[in-house]
Amino acid sequence: MKPIDYRLYLVLDPNLCGGPQGMVRTAVAAARAGAGIIQLRAPDWKKRAIADCGRELLSALAPFGIPLVIDDHVDVAMAIGAQGVHVGQKDLSARDARRLMGPGALVGLSVSNAPELEASRQLVAEGAVDYLGIGPVAATRTKPDAASPLGIEGFAKLAAAKPCPVVAIGSVKAGNAPALARAGADGVAVVSAICGQKDPEASAASLLAAYLSGIAS
Amino acid sequence: MKPIDYRLYLVLDPNLCGGPQGMVRTAVAAARAGAGIIQLRAPDWKKRAIADCGRELLSALAPFGIPLVIDDHVDVAMAIGAQGVHVGQKDLSARDARRLMGPGALVGLSVSNAPELEASRQLVAEGAVDYLGIGPVAATRTKPDAASPLGIEGFAKLAAAKPCPVVAIGSVKAGNAPALARAGADGVAVVSAICGQKDPEASAASLLAAYLSGIAS
Numbered sequence: 001m002k003p004i005d006y007r008l009y010l011v012l013d014p015n016l017c018g019g020p021q022g023m024v025r026t027a028v029a030a031a032r033a034g035a036g037i038i039q040l041r042a043p044d045w046k047k048r049a050i051a052d053c054g055r056e057l058l059s060a061l062a063p064f065g066i067p068l069v070i071d072d073h074v075d076v077a078m079a080i081g082a083q084g085v086h087v088g089q090k091d092l093s094a095r096d097a098r099r100l101m102g103p104g105a106l107v108g109l110s111v112s113n114a115p116e117l118e119a120s121r122q123l124v125a126e127g128a129v130d131y132l133g134i135g136p137v138a139a140t141r142t143k144p145d146a147a148s149p150l151g152i153e154g155f156a157k158l159a160a161a162k163p164c165p166v167v168a169i170g171s172v173k174a175g176n177a178p179a180l181a182r183a184g185a186d187g188v189a190v191v192s193a194i195c196g197q198k199d200p201e202a203s204a205a206s207l208l209a210a211y212l213s214g215i216a217s
Numbered sequence: 218m219k220p221i222d223y224r225l226y227l228v229l230d231p232n233l234c235g236g237p238q239g240m241v242r243t244a245v246a247a248a249r250a251g252a253g254i255i256q257l258r259a260p261d262w263k264k265r266a267i268a269d270c271g272r273e274l275l276s277a278l279a280p281f282g283i284p285l286v287i288d289d290h291v292d293v294a295m296a297i298g299a300q301g302v303h304v305g306q307k308d309l310s311a312r313d314a315r316r317l318m319g320p321g322a323l324v325g326l327s328v329s330n331a332p333e334l335e336a337s338r339q340l341v342a343e344g345a346v347d348y349l350g351i352g353p354v355a356a357t358r359t360k361p362d363a364a365s366p367l368g369i370e371g372f373a374k375l376a377a378a379k380p381c382p383v384v385a386i387g388s389v390k391a392g393n394a395p396a397l398a399r400a401g402a403d404g405v406a407v408v409s410a411i412c413g414q415k416d417p418e419a420s421a422a423s424l425l426a427a428y429l430s431g432i433a434s
Contacts, residue, residue, distance in 0.1 A: 046307035047289065072264065075292035079313040090263035096296040 004067060004106065005036025006131060006187030008208045009167045011071075012057075013142055014042045016196035020053040024060045026200045031064040033204035035194075036187070037106075039086055041071035054080045067106050074100050084108065086133065089116060098128040106130050110169075112147035117158050124163040133189055134158050136170020137180065142191040146170055152179045159184030174203075174210040181214025221284065221323065222253025223348060223404030225425045226384045228288075229274075230359055231259045233413035237270040241277050243417045248281040250421035252411075253404070254323075256303055258288035271297045284323050291317050301325065303350065306333060315345040323347050327386075329364035334375050341380040350406055351375050353387020354397065359408040363387055369396045376401030391420075391427040398431025 010030040017023040027038050040057060042050050050073060057068050058080060067083035070076050074097050077085045084106025085097050092100075094109045101107060110133045111117045123129040136146045137155055149170070150158065159166050168180040169189035177188045188211050197203040227247040234240040244255050257274060259267050267290060274285050275297060284300035287293050291314050294302045301323025302314050309317075311326045318324060327350045328334045340346040353363045354372055366387065367375065376383050385397040386406035394405045405428050414420040 046305075047309045048307045051309060051313070073292065075290065075295070075309055075313075075317060078292070078317055079309055088263075090265045092264045092268060092292055092296055096268070096292075100292060100295055 004131070004165075005034075006165050006167050007211055008033075008035045008204060009037045009039070009169075009187050009189035010035045010194055010204070011039045011041050011169070011189055011191045013191045013195045014045065014053075016142070016192055018196075020049075020056065023053060023195075024056050026195055027057055028060050029199075029201035030194055030204040031061055031066055033201045034208045035066065035204055037067050037069060039069040039071055039189075040082075041086075041191075043072070047073060047076050050076050051080050054082055058082060069106060069108060077101065077105075084130075086110070094120075094123050094128045095126075103127065108133055110135070111158070112136070112150070114158065114161075117161055121163045129164065131165045131167065131186075132162065133169045134162075134166050134185075135168060135172075135189075137168050137176065138171035140171045140191075143170065152176065152183055155180060155185070156183035172207075174206045177207055177210035178214030178217065181211050182217065185211075187211070221348070221382070222251075223382050223384050224428055225250075225252045225421060226254045226256070226386075226404050226406035227252045227411055227421070228256040228258050228386070228406055228408045230408045230412045231262065231270075233359070233409055235413075237266075237273065240270060240412075241273050243412055244274055245277050245281075246416075246418035247411055247421040248278060248283055250418045251425045252283065252421055254284050254286060256286040256288055256406075257299075258303075258408075260289070264290060264293050267293050268297050271299055275299060286323060286325060294318065294322075301347075303327070311337075311340050311345045312343075320344065325350055327352070328375070329353070329367070331375065331378075334378055338380045346381065348382040348384065348403070349379065350386045351379075351383050351402075352385060352389075352406075354385050354393065355388035357388045357408075360387065369393065369400055372397060372402070373400035389424075391423045394424055394427035395431030395434065398428050399434065402428075404428070 012023045069084040086108040088110040109129045138149045165186040167187040167189040168185040172188045229240045286301040303325040305327040326346045355366045382403040384404040384406040385402040389405045
């Protein structure tokens with residue numbers, strides 16, 4: 001696998017995309033616009049459905065050479081041969097995920113506060129975790145059980161201490177992407193800023209441009 | 218692992234048992250009374266909680282030498298070293314489960330009708346599936362999304378064509394256990410007939426005795 005490009009990270013939402021076919025279409029549109037990593041997150045789906053959709057995504061994304069990361073379900077990722085998994089603080093531990101997925105896989109971890117970021121340092125040092133998702137930046141409807149919003153400033157504080165690449169997540173839009181880039185984000189992770197948009201490819205391109213404008217400034 | 222004793226199969230319910238400690242107590246009580254296999258089923262829990270509880274169950278059950286089976290979550294089973302998994306028709310496929318768990322693990326599959334039983338024949342033949350859970354015998358509150366009840370007669374029809382050991386599940390009680398034994402069940406799987414009972418060990422003993430009375434008759 002080529003080095004991961006975290007600059008634009010798409011998290012697919014089944015409802016916003018209108019089901020599996022919409023998810024594949026949205027993923028391809030985002031990949032065309034330069035998304036470097038795509039996550040399949042379907043917390044309300046049974047595993048057979050996630051595996052089926054994941055297999056379709058893997059084949060649709062193969063020409064782009066970008067990784068598909070499965071949220072939470074390490075077993076689904078292993079069964080379908082996805083490149084990675086993303087775990088939260090209440091999912092299987094990152095250590096377990098790494099042990100099961102092997103050294104070549106991509107393992108991401110969600111962190112929402114300073115203690116979680118500090119705890120991640122050891123996990124990164126021992127090779128369990130490749131990147132962190134830090135958020136939510138602001139309150140978000142696509143993850144009702146998310147932690148308290150950090151704001152740009154809170155994100156910047158955590159990102160300043162990062163032990164590995166970090167992506168900002170949770171209410172990320174073209175509007176705040178430049179500020180997040182300046183705040184130390186190696187990328188921006190979005191759900192509703194791409195999923196369900198009229199032209200997901202154009203939305204993805206705008207987001208990437210917005211992020212890059214912050215990096216350049 | 219010694220040969221599996223399917224005669225009394227306990228499925229642990231977090232709510233009826235009053236949480237993880239109650240689940241461990243209930244499992245040990247049932248094991249003392251002769252339960253030969255125990256399943257951890259917590260569809261509403263995050264995986265970290267299932268893994269934590271599963272590890273406690275494994276250590277509590279080790280002296281009894283009986284297998285712990287994890288419902289749905291192959292990754293949790295692998296992470297904690299559980300002896301098996303149980304998958305439903307919408308979970309990861311039994312083939313995927315077998316491939317991930319390896320040849321030494323126990324893999325169970327839920328079937329609710331004749332087409333599913335017929336489809337399981339090939340899975341058993343190729344070594345993917347070790348046993349079937351056939352049900353629900355009657356409507357059950359502990360699994361609101363269960364298929365239509367089979368009745369004893371419907372269970373008997375499916376059991377007559379069984380390609381491997383089968384346990385009856387779904388509203389199984391001491392009252393219908395003898396009839397299920399006569400109908401071809403290699404064991405009875407219960408949730409509320411043990412979990413949440415005042416004396417789970419006595420309840421388990423009664424169930425096993427009831428099942429055995431059907432076998433002997």
